[in-house]
Amino acid sequence: MTKKLLINQTFHELRAALLENGEIIDFVLEREGHHPSDETIPRTGNIYKAKVLRILPGMQSAFVDIGQSRAAFLYVDDAYLPSIEEQRQMQLRYKEEQEKLEKLGGAEQHAPGPSVMGEVIPDELSTWSETLGMKIRPESATIESFLSEGQEILVQVAKEPISTKGPRVTRLITMAGRYVVFMPFVEHTGVSRRIENEEERERLRQILESIRQEEKGIIARTLAESQSLQTLQNDYKMLIKIWKEIEQKSQKLPPCSLVYKELSFVQRVLRDITGEDVDEIIVDSKEVLKDAEKFIAKYLPSLRGKIKLYSGDIPIFESFGLELEIERGLSNKVFLRSGGSLNIDQTEALVSIDVNTGKFIGRQNLEETIVKTNLEAVKEIAYQLRLRNCGGLIIIDFIDMEKEEHRHLVYTSLLEALKKDRAKTNVLPISALGLVEMTRKRTRDTLVRIMGKKCPYCEGAGRIRSPQTVCFDLLRALIKSLKSTKGKKIFIFAHPEVTNELCGEDFNVIENLEETYGKSLIIRSENNYHLEQFEIFPQELPTSS
Numbered sequence: 327m328t329k330k331l332l333i334n335q336t337f338h339e340l341r342a343a344l345l346e347n348g349e350i351i352d353f354v355l356e357r358e359g360h361h362p363s364d365e366t367i368p369r370t371g372n373i374y375k376a377k378v379l380r381i382l383p384g385m386q387s388a389f390v391d392i393g394q395s396r397a398a399f400l401y402v403d404d405a406y407l408p409s410i411e412e413q414r415q416m417q418l419r420y421k422e423e424q425e426k427l428e429k430l431g432g433a434e435q436h437a438p439g440p441s442v443m444g445e446v447i448p449d450e451l452s453t454w455s456e457t458l459g460m461k462i463r464p465e466s467a468t469i470e471s472f473l474s475e476g477q478e479i480l481v482q483v484a485k486e487p488i489s490t491k492g493p494r495v496t497r498l499i500t501m502a503g504r505y506v507v508f509m510p511f512v513e514h515t516g517v518s519r520r521i522e523n524e525e526e527r528e529r530l531r532q533i534l535e536s537i538r539q540e541e542k543g544i545i546a547r548t549l550a551e552s553q554s555l556q557t558l559q560n561d562y563k564m565l566i567k568i569w570k571e572i573e574q575k576s577q578k579l580p581p582c583s584l585v586y587k588e589l590s591f592v593q594r595v596l597r598d599i600t601g602e603d604v605d606e607i608i609v610d611s612k613e614v615l616k617d618a619e620k621f622i623a624k625y626l627p628s629l630r631g632k633i634k635l636y637s638g639d640i641p642i643f644e645s646f647g648l649e650l651e652i653e654r655g656l657s658n659k660v661f662l663r664s665g666g667s668l669n670i671d672q673t674e675a676l677v678s679i680d681v682n683t684g685k686f687i688g689r690q691n692l693e694e695t696i697v698k699t700n701l702e703a704v705k706e707i708a709y710q711l712r713l714r715n716c717g718g719l720i721i722i723d724f725i726d727m728e729k730e731e732h733r734h735l736v737y738t739s740l741l742e743a744l745k746k747d748r749a750k751t752n753v754l755p756i757s758a759l760g761l762v763e764m765t766r767k768r769t770r771d772t773l774v775r776i777m778g779k780k781c782p783y784c785e786g787a788g789r790i791r792s793p794q795t796v797c798f799d800l801l802r803a804l805i806k807s808l809k810s811t812k813g814k815k816i817f818i819f820a821h822p823e824v825t826n827e828l829c830g831e832d833f834n835v836i837e838n839l840e841e842t843y844g845k846s847l848i849i850r851s852e853n854n855y856h857l858e859q860f861e862i863f864p865q866e867l868p869t870s871s
């Protein structure tokens with residue numbers, strides 16, 4: 327199993343793809359408007375000294391000014407900073423509840439099982455988010471009780487602006503290093519749930535407890551597995567140093583200022599998606615090479631000697647067959663090798679994925695054909711979600727399977743395929759209708775939105791009216807005009823496809839209308855008209871003076 331990291335730079339566009347045996351397992355993109363040198367972009371991880379603009383008690387949220395064109399959104403649970411005493415009481419209550427469940431016969435017997443609640447595939451910060459999800463904010467702590475308009479607060483971008491929405495921010499700041507995450511406002515020790523070996527988890531937990539500062543939090547990232555005490559301690563000390571600089575800087579800066587800027591694109595790629603098991607890092611720019619080598623020398627010595635400059639005549643992504651994969655990631659229809667297909671539609675509310683057998687007819691029976699198509703679709707769906715960075719609510723319409731064992735097989739295969747994903751997912755079992763409901767954590771915009779825009783012709787609807795439908799609309803408007811105008815001539819301007827339809831044998835109504843109303847209809851084709859556009863101009867009789 328070989329892993330390669332490819333980084334491509336084309337002027338102000340940067341792309342990185344992590345490959346495993348030639349398959350993309352992670353893809354990130356930044357371009358002008360998302361460029362690392364542009365400090366105006368509120369990137370995930372950036373920290374700002376903000377000013378509260380408006381409190382919304384009815385939504386238990388607030389809008390805060392971070393010095394951008396759009397105000398940032400702050401939800402009550404992200405705005406409340408619990409005291410250390412509150413956190414400790416919460417942890418004590420949680421332990422007591424767990425002990426009660428164990429006495430009653432185990433938490434598994436009394437908690438809703440996967441058949442009801444589904445399976446959560448965590449990201450590496452799930453230990454922290456789950457701890458905070460234990461309702462450490464008391465019900466009495468409404469947002470207007472601890473925030474006020476004009477108040478200056480320190481916030482961190484949790485989600486970048488997506489579509490028309492501004493950034494979402496939080497006061498529960500985290501500082502991510504290579505191996506650990508430092509939390510200045512949460513007293514907690516955690517280990518990424520993606521590290522499954524219990525002995526290793528316990529070893530890491532003991533190390534973290536030994537290096538953690540009092541009343542501070544720390545989480546071991548997935549890459550911390552097998553790392554030494556010294557390595558983790560050095561990473562933690564570096565984060566504490568950065569945090570102290572942030573605190574000092576925030577005291578001097580005016581409100582609505584950037585206090586801490588997240589690492590550059592290349593540095594974040596090396597920190598977050600590149601593991602020790604990467605065999606090769608290939609870049610096609612001397613500027614990127616210099617940035618990467620400097621970062622590797624300081625923080626990732628294990629990757630020394632693995633980076634090289636690409637010098638081929640064919641562009642790097644094209645050389646590795648990635649341009650075709652990105653094209654597939656922009657298409658609504660994705661074909662499977664068997665002949666089946668996926669229809670992927672992304673809307674504001676959700677992402678829908680429909681699985682079809684297509685040309686695949688199988689060899690033995692219908693059920694076998696359906697199961698094989700669904701199993702092949704599972705791998706492609708997990709791949710497309712990573713490639714496109716789809717987030718929020720996702721509905722998958724698998725082909726209906728009669729046997730429960732087949733539905734279970736497809737469901738478990740989907741869970742296994744999603745384990746390659748860095749994003750947190752929550753997947754419900756296949757319903758009786760063959761649907762899977764799942765969520766995927768989203769922190770940045772999707773590939774489709776970054777690389778595409780709404781079609782100016784259909785205005786994002788995906789469909790336009792047929793020429794025949796436009797003809798009927800035109801005829802209704804024309805009859806209205808014929809009845810109301812006194813002139814002898816009426817000019818009709820429309821798209822050529824519409825005029826062809828209007829004058830064709832199927833309609834054959836123009837002569838009829840001219841005879842009925844005693845007026846002349848003059849039809850003109852306009853190539854620059856939208857298919858749905860038409861205009862009717864009556865020639866009015868001159869009025870007598």
